[in-house]
Amino acid sequence: MTQFAQRHIGLSETDIQAMLDELGYDSLDALTKTVVPASIADDTPLSLKAPLSEEQALAELRELAKQNKLVKSLIGQGYYNTHTPKVIQRNVLENPAWYTAYTPYQPEISQGRLEVLFYFQTMVTELTGMDIANASLLDEATAAGEALTLAHRALRGKRNRCLVSKHCHPQTLALLRTRATPLGIELVLIDESQPLSDWEDVFGVIVQYPDTYGTVQQLTSLCDTAHEQGALVIMASDLLALTLLKSPGELGADIVVGNSQRFGVPLGFGGPHAGFFAVRDKYKRSMPGRLVGQSIDVHGNPAYRLALQTREQHIRREKATSNICTAQALLAIMATLYACYHGPTALRQRATYVNQLANTFRDGCKKSGITVNEQVFDTVTLSGIDAEALTKKILAQGFNVNPRDAKTVSVAFDETCGLDDVNAVLTALGSTDASALSAPIEVNAQRSENYMTQAVFHDYHSETEMMRYLRRLSDKDIALDRAMIPLGSCTMKLNAASEMTPVTWPEFSEIHPFAPQDQTIGFRTMIAQLEEMLCACTGYDAMSLQPNAGSQGEYAGLLAIKAYHESNGDVQRNICLIPSSAHGTNPASAQMANMHVVVVKCDDRGNVDLMDLKAKIEQYPDEIAAIMITYPSTHGVFEEEVTQVCEAVHEAGGQVYIDGANLNALVGVAQPGKFGGDVSHLNLHKTFCIPHGGGGPGVGPVGVRAHLAPFLPRDQHNGERTGALISGAPFGSASILPISWMYIRMMGADGLRKATQCAILSANYVAHKLRSNYPILYTGNQNLVAHECIIDTRPMKDHGVSVDDIAKRLIDYGFHAPTMSFPVPGTLMIEPTESESRAELDRFCRAMHGIYAEYLAIKNGDAEHSNSVLSNAPHTMNFVLQDELDLPYSRRQACHPDVEVDYSVKYWPPVGRIDNVYGDKNLVCSCPSMSEYE
Numbered sequence: 001m002t003q004f005a006q007r008h009i010g011l012s013e014t015d016i017q018a019m020l021d022e023l024g025y026d027s028l029d030a031l032t033k034t035v036v037p038a039s040i041a042d043d044t045p046l047s048l049k050a051p052l053s054e055e056q057a058l059a060e061l062r063e064l065a066k067q068n069k070l071v072k073s074l075i076g077q078g079y080y081n082t083h084t085p086k087v088i089q090r091n092v093l094e095n096p097a098w099y100t101a102y103t104p105y106q107p108e109i110s111q112g113r114l115e116v117l118f119y120f121q122t123m124v125t126e127l128t129g130m131d132i133a134n135a136s137l138l139d140e141a142t143a144a145g146e147a148l149t150l151a152h153r154a155l156r157g158k159r160n161r162c163l164v165s166k167h168c169h170p171q172t173l174a175l176l177r178t179r180a181t182p183l184g185i186e187l188v189l190i191d192e193s194q195p196l197s198d199w200e201d202v203f204g205v206i207v208q209y210p211d212t213y214g215t216v217q218q219l220t221s222l223c224d225t226a227h228e229q230g231a232l233v234i235m236a237s238d239l240l241a242l243t244l245l246k247s248p249g250e251l252g253a254d255i256v257v258g259n260s261q262r263f264g265v266p267l268g269f270g271g272p273h274a275g276f277f278a279v280r281d282k283y284k285r286s287m288p289g290r291l292v293g294q295s296i297d298v299h300g301n302p303a304y305r306l307a308l309q310t311r312e313q314h315i316r317r318e319k320a321t322s323n324i325c326t327a328q329a330l331l332a333i334m335a336t337l338y339a340c341y342h343g344p345t346a347l348r349q350r351a352t353y354v355n356q357l358a359n360t361f362r363d364g365c366k367k368s369g370i371t372v373n374e375q376v377f378d379t380v381t382l383s384g385i386d387a388e389a390l391t392k393k394i395l396a397q398g399f400n401v402n403p404r405d406a407k408t409v410s411v412a413f414d415e416t417c418g419l420d421d422v423n424a425v426l427t428a429l430g431s432t433d434a435s436a437l438s439a440p441i442e443v444n445a446q447r448s449e450n451y452m453t454q455a456v457f458h459d460y461h462s463e464t465e466m467m468r469y470l471r472r473l474s475d476k477d478i479a480l481d482r483a484m485i486p487l488g489s490c491t492m493k494l495n496a497a498s499e500m501t502p503v504t505w506p507e508f509s510e511i512h513p514f515a516p517q518d519q520t521i522g523f524r525t526m527i528a529q530l531e532e533m534l535c536a537c538t539g540y541d542a543m544s545l546q547p548n549a550g551s552q553g554e555y556a557g558l559l560a561i562k563a564y565h566e567s568n569g570d571v572q573r574n575i576c577l578i579p580s581s582a583h584g585t586n587p588a589s590a591q592m593a594n595m596h597v598v599v600v601k602c603d604d605r606g607n608v609d610l611m612d613l614k615a616k617i618e619q620y621p622d623e624i625a626a627i628m629i630t631y632p633s634t635h636g637v638f639e640e641e642v643t644q645v646c647e648a649v650h651e652a653g654g655q656v657y658i659d660g661a662n663l664n665a666l667v668g669v670a671q672p673g674k675f676g677g678d679v680s681h682l683n684l685h686k687t688f689c690i691p692h693g694g695g696g697p698g699v700g701p702v703g704v705r706a707h708l709a710p711f712l713p714r715d716q717h718n719g720e721r722t723g724a725l726i727s728g729a730p731f732g733s734a735s736i737l738p739i740s741w742m743y744i745r746m747m748g749a750d751g752l753r754k755a756t757q758c759a760i761l762s763a764n765y766v767a768h769k770l771r772s773n774y775p776i777l778y779t780g781n782q783n784l785v786a787h788e789c790i791i792d793t794r795p796m797k798d799h800g801v802s803v804d805d806i807a808k809r810l811i812d813y814g815f816h817a818p819t820m821s822f823p824v825p826g827t828l829m830i831e832p833t834e835s836e837s838r839a840e841l842d843r844f845c846r847a848m849h850g851i852y853a854e855y856l857a858i859k860n861g862d863a864e865h866s867n868s869v870l871s872n873a874p875h876t877m878n879f880v881l882q883d884e885l886d887l888p889y890s891r892r893q894a895c896h897p898d899v900e901v902d903y904s905v906k907y908w909p910p911v912g913r914i915d916n917v918y919g920d921k922n923l924v925c926s927c928p929s930m931s932e933y934e
């Protein structure tokens, strides 16, 4: 084992031995043998290269990085160079207080990131001219896909055609096709500059503004006509352009989507970047993704929290509006802070400058007699030229441009460009240098209304103020840099510094996703190696890294299954069996693939009910497309019958989808691709160390057995793959893939197996320690659990103590709560992971027992629930410092309950318990604009 592996695993050898002793096992292998069913157990070492030390792995990756060529890209098409302000790079992107945070489901310990996400919504709302925006989507293309289905639903599916401008970004067009096909929506390509006559059955119109060739179109009359015809208008747009141009809201759009990348988020070969999604008020209830709202806490102070629809998938399942779970929180935060740091005036100046550069270039081209588009923002498209020859000439001057077809080339400028860049490209064209900037776009295309007048966009223009603001915000939150985050199903393990380091290397961060292939050899080699490593870890034959979240991997996997059945002529196979315990994204993804969800029951022990499964198979003899199971189950148990489940479905002609979110219990001990799975998605942001970023980014690779490989999403280095495009960029969130590459490269086969074994050991240790007060809801062989356990807190409700009370009280003890009420309402699911030390596990168990004692006091009548440490939790500093504090317990009990812990550095929640109902009744999702104060 490498020293890295020893450090990644939080348990020392002594800890391991002591914990095994308590559980009554001799060795990790003995424990593993008892926990993991013999029918699936596989202890042959993973076929990975011998592991490297941190320094060696960084050196090896450096060599790969060097094979990427850094050429300035003027490619555009939705991705632009940008200057990430260093104060944001250092204090956010490279700061574990920000990147290791979890999705803000526990709002009291997430006020810092929720505040910024709230401002993201404000910024997007203001720039797009819409009423409400969500807190980011996965990318622009998938956001357009979500808009398509929202518009379809808005007219209750009564109309079936959508007009799509052929001037949309090509990747957006491809994604729209992916989403439309399974649902039977007809996409009709249009040229929006021509009058449109056929509105029969049309529910929506999608345009890109400015369009992919750079033209700023006149869209008002198109919007008017669409509305007269009862159709919705969807605009894909660009935030920088919108600081200068008329807003889509003013033009008449109903839904606006786009990418916030160019607000300070590195190109990174295509991602991760935060997509945005904004709508008119009317459609707010059907928006996909997360929405941050403002509510109040028990003390009446304003507080942020995720609005109700956030948990929509778990409530509405296959009727959910979307399968989006992990989105791009960290990148949305960066884009917002970029806007705060610059403010609206500087942003508009920047946009104007970029526009003037483009106009200067356009005028230079015209002088040389080249045909160009006239009314542009930042992209100029040259037509009637030899695209290949021209692209080569410009490359010789040091720039990538965008050949669109044999006779057309686009050149896009951005905030990192200057007049010298314009002149260098003009020289390549044989044109003369421009000495002065051309005028910006005509005034009547510019917006006149003010925007982003709120204080937050004006108060932090000095670096000192920004630095302190960032510190204040992150101090409000609990991330992994403070305490363990024992989230069941989400695997909050160490995100090691050496894994994070390569993310900001320019060779990885400054590459355009559509850069010429000979400039991205290092990237594509690294990606191919990671695919191979992940295949070795899972037993699958092929892996696609394109999906940028688990939900997208699910969708890609189901589409592959669908395409496979269709290729066999089995078009009638349309039923997706899903156990009742499944994660909400499963049924939501099945619905997007237009599969019919049939729920399979679970038995009393929480396992898939084999009788019910067989009954369902008999009921639909030739229609089973797939079963989606999670393994180990979402109940945290290695189900003994999993091979029988797989066999039964295979016999019925169906495919087996194994949700790989729980892979942290499997790597090195069993392989889903070997014990019955045909396809799985993995969550690299769970098992393979990509940090959660406060709700994203993530990567959700989809792995398949050989027969499904041709149906994986197509990309640039696997020509034989024919599946639908799943993300806008060919390799999704490419710039964070080095994190997982580093992890596997440093752990090696032994390290990975030991990590899994320690994750299982820690979960069983916690279960064992807590069992006396908290019943473990589901267990497998010998009363053991897998890598997580569900504790039953429902009996405590008889004396008023709710699962919320426990979760909020844990905050006073300095912890983030475990997963609450999933998969079983009223319970907590604890996953400690291998990265926590025994001391931290013990501290957590002490907190849980402390809480139990507090419950007992209520049960025994020594305390009143309605005014107890539990019901009043979490305790803010403001509250306990009141001079006249009239409480039946002491200040120390309130905020320093575990005397063994050194509270000289205590976590203080910034707000008291938040009122969710109030927040949903009074939905406030962005700052009021100044005009609303007048």
Ligand SMILES: *Cc1c(COP(=O)(O)O)cnc(C)c1O
Pocket: 324, 325, 326, 489, 490, 549, 550, 551, 552, 583, 585, 586, 630, 634, 659, 661, 662, 683, 698, 700
């Ligand atoms: C996390 C999770 C998902 C969804 O993954 P995202 O990356 O959040 O989209 C799906 N299934 C299970 C069981 C999960 O825990």
